[in-house]
Amino acid sequence: MNIILNKMAAQATKCSNCDKFYGSKENLCSHCFCERHGLPKPQGLYINIENYWKDHNMTFFPTSVFYELLQITKNYAHINNSIIVANNIHAMMRAYQTSTKFMLSDEQAIKLIKILPWRFMDSGYKVSHAITRWRLTPWSSEGFNEFHASSSCYYGNFNEKPISEIHLTGVYNNNLNSGPDV
Numbered sequence: 740m741n742i743i744l745n746k747m748a749a750q751a752t753k754c755s756n757c758d759k760f761y762g763s764k765e766n767l768c769s770h771c772f773c774e775r776h777g778l779p780k781p782q783g784l785y786i787n788i789e790n791y792w793k794d795h796n797m798t799f800f801p802t803s804v805f806y807e808l809l810q811i812t813k814n815y816a817h818i819n820n821s822i823i824v825a826n827n828i829h830a831m832m833r834a835y836q837t838s839t840k841f842m843l844s845d846e847q848a849i850k851l852i853k854i855l856p857w858r859f860m861d862s863g864y865k866v867s868h869a870i871t872r873w874r875l876t877p878w879s880s881e882g883f884n885e886f887h888a889s890s891s892c893y894y895g896n897f898n899e900k901p902i903s904e905i906h907l908t909g910v911y912n913n914n915l916n917s918g919p920d921v
Contacts, residue, residue: 786904792875797911799844799875804835813854821860825869832873840915842875849882857887864889871895872914 754768756775765772773779792798800808811831815824828851835841843851848870857866867887871877877895891898894914901907 786902786907788900788907791904791907795840795911796838797840797842797875800835800841800847804841805843805847808832808835809850809854812851816855819860821857821862821865824855824857824860825865828866828869829872843870843873845874845876845879845881848874849885852882852885863887868894876900877910877914 754771755766756771757768765775767775799805808831812828815827818824832841852867852870855866857863860866864887867890871886871890871894874895878891878898878900879895880891880898883891883898896906896910901910
């Protein structure tokens with residue numbers, strides 16, 4: 740079996756044109772093959788996430804607004820019910836949405852979760868999930884140990900940066916367009 744896998748790996752070569760994906764037809768990836776032959780290009784192969792954010796009006800919470808959120812969240816620190824805390828976080832984030840989708844930076848999300856004793860709550864992972872869902876980069880491993888490990892699975896794309904627009908849209912739709920995780 741290892742001989743077969745080694746032979747397949749040796750035969751696999753990167754696209755001779757873009758060197759980003761593996762090529763098969765004429766040693767070109769499907770994107771470059773289509774481009775060379777005037778065919779419609781496959782959708783979603785390349786993504787510039789910063790352009791996606793700009794095109795979809797997504798950004799971090801402004802510092803002044805974030806500190807307001809932080810002060811409000813401090814009021815939840817004494818509540819020992821993760822469902823109430825998670826629902827309040829979700830409602831608070833939704834209340835600040837306009838035509839711009841305001842999201843948490845990694846640094847903001849870490850500051851927010853550090854003020855809540857979620858590890859000591861029954862089902863405290865729900866608080867971690869509520870905050871992870873509102874991260875602009877939920878796949879980021881920054882501050883990984885501050886959050887419940889399952890947050891990166893359910894809402895963080897398993898800590899893998901999306902590689903296509905379709906995939907990225909799916910991550911954000913999963914995180915933002917459903918109700919709180921309770």
